[in-house]
Amino acid sequence: MTTTDIARTVVGIIGNIISGFLFLSPMPTFVAICKRGSVEQYSPAPYLATLVNCMVWTLYGLPMVHPHSLLVVTINGSGCVIELIYVTLFLIYSDRRKRVKVFLLLLLELIFIIALTAITLTLAHTTKKRSAIVGTICIVFNIMMYASPLAVMKLVITTKSVEYMPLFISIASFGNGVAWTTYALIRFDPFITVPNGIGTLFAVAQLILYATYYKSTKRQIAAREGNIEMDRTEVVVGNDGQETKPSY
16 A cells, blocks of 8 residues: 555545534534424525435445445445434424425435436446546535535524524534545545535635624524513512512
C-alpha cells in the first residue's frame, strides 16, 4: 500500500466518523419531536434528501460499480438505516396531510433506486461506465442533500430565528464536506469532489446564518416563555376582593 493509499484510507475513516456524526446529529431534534408528539414546523426534506443520497452512494461504492470504495459503502449503508428511522418517525408524528406526502416521496425514492440499480447493472457492462452513470447521479443527489436546508434557511431569514435549524447538523455538514472533499482530492475523484466542495459552501452559509440570528432567537424564546409564565401566574381579582386563578 502506497503512502497515497494510506493517506486516503485515513482521511476516509475520518470522513466515516464525521459522516456518522452528521447522520446522528438530528437525534436531539427527534427526541424533542417524540416528547411533543408532533413534528411542528420541522421539514422532512433534509432526511428524505439524505436517504436517497445515501442509497445512491451505496450503489456507487459497490465493487461491481466502483471498485475499492469500501469506505463509501460502509458509511452510506449505515446512513440509509439511520435516515429510514428518521423518516419513519416523521410518518408517525406528522399530521395526515404531511404523512401522505412523506410516504409518497419515500415510495418514489425506493422505486428510483431499484430502477437505477437494474438499469446500471444490466445496460452498462464495465465498471468505468457504471461509475460514470451512478457517479453523475450521485453529484446531483449529494448537492440536493446539502441544499435541502435551503427551505429552513429561508425560514430563518424570514423569522430571524434559528430555532428550527439545529446547529449540530450545520457543524456536521461542514466537517463532512471538508473531509470527503479532501478524500477525493488525494486520488482525484470528480464525482466525490464536486458535490462535497459545494456542500461545504452550503454548510458555511448555514453557520453564518446561525451566528447572525442566534441572539435574536434567544430573545424570541425568552419572550415566548415569559408570556407563557405570565399566563400561568395571572390572577383575576373578583368582586369580593378575593384572588382567583382563571380556569383553562
